[in-house]
Amino acid sequence: MTAKRLGIGAALAAGTLASALALAPGAAAVVPQTATIVADCGVYGAGTATLTATQDGTAATLTVTSSITAPLALAEDSIASTxxxxxxGGGTTAFTGTENPAMAAGDSVTVGPLAGTVAAGDSLEAFGGSLEMVIFGITVTCTAQGPQAPGPFVFE
Structure with a gap:
């Protein structure tokens, strides 16, 4: 009888622990996960862009999807981006990569995910930074015309 009680007690304790772990908060994440900017890419156009961020520890990625359209068809992973x-608090953080989907002429330009390294508490803003894309050997530089909305990315 005592063995049964111990077995039931252990099962209840294990169930309670499993429930607590299931309800525990997830891994650290960036807030907000998406932000928008108005980007100016000079002679290549201007428009709204959406930045989507993810975080896994100190590794972070950003994907940029713009309303600026591709003038020509672009192959998958053909754009080198920074x-x-x-x-x-001062300084900059760079996210780099050569990932992009294939795009037909007229499609919205999308690059990423671009990889970078962050620290807990980093607050990063597109305004004052830039997006450089090398397409067919031509460097296209885009800059934000104002602060991103709803605010900077804050990494945990």
């Missing part, structure tokens, strides 16, 4: 964001 997105530089400004840190609230």
């Amino acid at each position: 997105l530089t964001l400004v840190k609230a």
Whole structure:
């Protein structure tokens, strides 16, 4: 009888622990996960862009989807990109990569996910930074015309 009680007690304790773990908060994440800017890419156009951020520890990625359209068809992973964001405390953080979907002429230009390294508490803003894309050997530089909305990315 005592063995049964111990077995039931252990099962209840294990169930309670499993429930607590299931309800525990998830891994650290960036807030907000998306932000918008108005980007100016010079002679290549201007328009709204959406930045989507993810975080896994100190590794972070950013994807940029713009309303600026591709003038020509672009192959998958054919754009070398560097997105530089400004840190609230000074300095910059760069996100780089050559990932992009295939795009037909007239499609919205999308690059990423671009990889970078962040620290807990980093607050990063597109305004004051830039997105450089090398397409067919031509460098296109885009800059934010004002602060991103709803605010800077804050990494945990």
